Amino acid sequence: MELFDAEILGIIGLTLRMTLLSTAISAIIGIPLGLWLDRANFAGKRLVVLINRTLMASPPVVVGLVVYLIFMRNGPLGFLRLLFTFEAMVIAQVLLITPIICGIVYVAAGRNAARIRMFAVTMGASKRQTRFLIIKELSNEIFFAVITGYGRAMSEVGAIMIVGGNIRYHTRTMTTTISLLRNRGEIEQAVVLGVVLMLIALTVQIIADFLRKRERRLDENF
């Protein structure tokens, strides 16, 4: 395997597609869920929050194992034949990231949403306008939640190794490749790939920082 040959570029492309797709799906589920959880009042809410917090810290290999058991040939969804596919890796990552995004959004909404809602009432905003305002006002926190989720997706190796199988040209990602190269003793290539992974993470953070420049303006006032 040469550095930056077609195979490596394919691995980088697959990793980016997988992490972006799983983060997008998790954001679509996790953001409204976190906002709803803050607003909702039902018996067992504390238990749901506790379960979500536990899932936020769930070990990737355990999540990978659960997805494996569900999609294995004799598993409840084995007939879908998703095991060792790109889709299975995305499903595992969504299960890992969604609780993180939901949890961060829930905490942010708990701190600020009530005040924003109160303000919206005093301005005569409709329910739709209020919902839009809450999302807009919490956009920094929501953004942070998504970036954190993306970071988890990029760094994750245990779950996708189990459900993806690290199959060459098929389900091999940057983290699983690094793990493989280390096992083979090709440390130099593993390090280079690790640096590329770090550069991608840095690029994401620079983009995030640029988009969050509004927050910095707070310090410029006096």
Place this chain on the structure above:
Amino acid sequence: MRISNLQKNFDRFSLHIERLQLPRGEICGIIGANGCGKTTLMKLMAGILPPDTGQIDTEGLAPQDITMVLRKPYLMHDTVIRNLTYPLKLRGIKPDVELVEYYLELAGLQDDREIYAPGLSSGQQQKLALIRAMIFSPKLVLIDEAFSNLDMESTAAFEWLILERQRTETATYLICAHQLSHIQRLCGYVFFMHDGRIEAEGPTDEMLLRPKSQRLQKYLQYASLKEGAADGIPDS
């Protein structure tokens, strides 16, 4: 606005207003010690809190016609100008440039329009919240201690603005303030609250100069002493 048998219960506090009528087009004041329920009553009137029981008859006013300026106002994570024009945007009204300039100047924020609003000083934030509540010409304005952080010049400017708007637009105001001088200068009618209830009400002069309720007399005594001390007037 007319209220009857309004009740709101919390764990350690309950508000019960048997009857309250805000005279339309008047500037009314609401006074009382901390924790007597002034803010809760205002929040109920503004529709922020739902009542447990009782009636709040807005007498034809839509929720969009009522606004409240809170003691700690919420400013959006945006610029001064976007905060100021937000209620107009909600109503699909194109901001009148002259009006916007007038309000910015009144609040002393004409050079700060592109500043990040939550970064303003607390006094500037209160001024922005006050002009934001007035720019869309609501019919009922509830002001909860929103003058507390203003300097004397700004206080005078806003008192003038309220009197002017009430005269030209016949809006109704309910102002909660601990400084009796505000109440005396602005309000024609005053409510005195004690322990979640309206203890006394009447025209301002009658309430402040010839109070009948003993609790009100005591409250006025303390409030005058405090204000006198704050203004540098000797207590005796």
